[in-house]
Amino acid sequence: MGIKEILKSELKHARELRYLEINFKPELCQGVWQCYEVCPVGKWQPNYESRKVLLLDEPTCIACGACVLQCPQGAISLEI
Amino acid sequence: MATVFMKWLETRPGSFERGIKILTLGRIERVRKQIAREFVQPGYNVLDIGCGTGQLTILMAACGAQVTAIDVSGRMLEEAQANIEVTDLVERITLHQLDVTQLGQALEGEKYDLITCSLVLSELRPETRAFTLRTARTLLKPTGRLIIVDEVVPEGLVRRVLYWLVRAPLALLTWLVTRTSTNPLQTLDSLIKDAGLTQTLCEDYLGGSLLLLGVGQTPISVPDQNTLADYPRLEHRVTLKTILLDFASYLFRIIPPYTKVKTGLYRIGNPGLHSAVLVTGNYDLTVRRLVKQIDRKLDCWLVVADSHGINVWCAAGGGHFTAEAVISAMNTCGIDQVVDHHALILPQLCANGVDGWKVRRETGWGVHWGPIRASDIPDYLAAGRKKTEGMRHVRFQLPSRLEMTTVMLVFYGLFAALLGIIFWRPFVWTILALMIVISYIYGAALPWIPGRDGLEKGAALSMLTILGLWTWSFGWERLPPLNLFNWSLGLGFLAFFIGAEFQGMSPQMRGEQSNWIVEGLVGLAVLLLYGAGRVLFGGG
Secondary structure: OOHHHHHHHHHHHHHHOOOEEEEEEEHHHOOHHHHHHHOOOOOOEEEEEOOEEEEOOOOOOOOOHHHHOOOOOOOOEEEE | OOOHHHHHOOOHHHHHHOOOOOOOHHHHHHHHHHHHHHHHOOEEEEEOOOOOHHHHHHHHHHHHHHHHEEEEHHHHHHHHHHHOOOOOOHHHEEEOOOOHHHHHHHHHOOEEEEEEEEOOOOHHOOHHHHHHHHHHHHEEEEEEEEEEEEEOOOOOOHHHHHHHHHHHHHHHHHHHHOOOOOOOOOOOOHHHHOOOOOEEEEEEOOOEEEEEEEEEEOOOOOOHHHHHOOOOOOOOOOOOHHHHHHHHHHHHOOOOOOOOOOOEEEEEEOOOOOOOOEOOOOOOHHHHHHHHOOOOOOEEEEEEOOOOOHHHHHHHOOOOOOHHHHHHHHHHHHHHHHOOOOEEEEEEOOOOOOOHHHHHHHHEEEEEEOOOHHHHHHHHHHHHOOHHHHHHHHOOOOHHHHHHHHHHHHHHHHHHHHHHHHHHHHHHHHHHHHHHHHHHHHHHHHHOOOOOOOHHHHHHHHHHHHHHHHHHHHHHOOOOOHHHHHHHHHHHHHHHHHHHHHHHHHHOOHHHHHHHHHHHHHHHHHHHHHHHHHHOOOOO
């Protein structure tokens, strides 16, 4: 891969980072609460009745990726 | 509130397990797994008091322990026997039909590493409870541990009201069917103390109505002194050296090389067998700041894992602090030899890089995400590894903002000074002074500057700076048009650059790299305007 391609992919990556948003599939959630345990900005709230976590509608997400990595069900992803 | 139904369920062992699972919202299953994972080690001699249908017994035997399980109900034991026979653990489990009051005589002379007492105490009369705990104490090895899982009346008025509201109908129903009831525990603390035991761990579930307690015979059991000497003690001290180090790391935070701490196991205070195990990265400043917050407040073990000399959050985000680093540190540091539990506390902010499930799988330790700030660790541990909402959230308050402003200023200040000396020697001090003033104002006023990210806030800061410049020029010392134009361009860009770059110093780092592209483009535009200005205003 030439320098040009590397630069291009880096630019693309940087641009994408800016617009990342959480994509949550509640049907996969098993109520493990790991996302709630690790989120540093309070985007997740456990709902003990439905046994599924709630994704709060607040613009606080910093796209750190902690919830994505810790969800054992793969119910969370960061997408543009 | 689970146990109120148990009397009824016990009359029908077949549905007992299902009933308990429903009543504890499935919690009991996870609590059992946690006990097996964190407190059982291969070769342990374990006593399970009130084994019921043997679920916990089987889990513990599967971890390599030799388990003696007792229950008063013959039908329950039949069910347990059937459950055990379908596993390959028959050799590791001995069942006895015993009442807790017969425990002492029946098992006299036996000593156990671990005794579990799950959903038993609340079914007993108060005097029998005390007797059970005293007997358990005589059956524990000196370093052994008693784990109690039981129903309690939660603390706090709201929780209590909720609890009784849910419990009352269940209790009535149970009483109608079986003419018995259970007594949730209220006075565990004094019971434990009276039995000559010390509580070392406490966790609660289900709105505080289900409690897991770890109880030991002695307050702190210290391993062999020779072994201890292998693990250096970290202390918080203030000496000339630490002051200079703090000062240097304050100023040159983001300029390599980063000072590293040797990875491995360290002592903080006088940790013992039951003490908490914390993990952190190997950046010198991280370790010193952590120790400063917890030394003299806690006795605990600290595992320093390789984070390439970078702070926990950045290292995890950048792929330098990983599950592999934690696993490797855990496997090589010798922590298994000095504690009797398997509960690991990782910093919450490494969760974006350290895969907790991989650590759980490969070390067999339970992973708990600690608080964000080290200063919250003592409260977090005292509350039984419970985080308040405040402990979970990253804040970027004034002291942190000013600190990061300084860190950024030193880095870019050196660049600016170099450029200034080469190109604009007469103005170098003015430029540096303005840079410092703009940066600190920005750092202090960050939350109130409009814009949702560094670029927008930088643009706003740029406008404010130019406005300030013009006010000064028209109000105090009028500049020639070309000079005013050039200063506006220069300072405007400087302010924009500071605003955009400060994003990388803040928790809101996302997309920070793309700021560089915009900064470059804006820089080019400014250069073009600078050229255009010369033409417009006729040379200069």
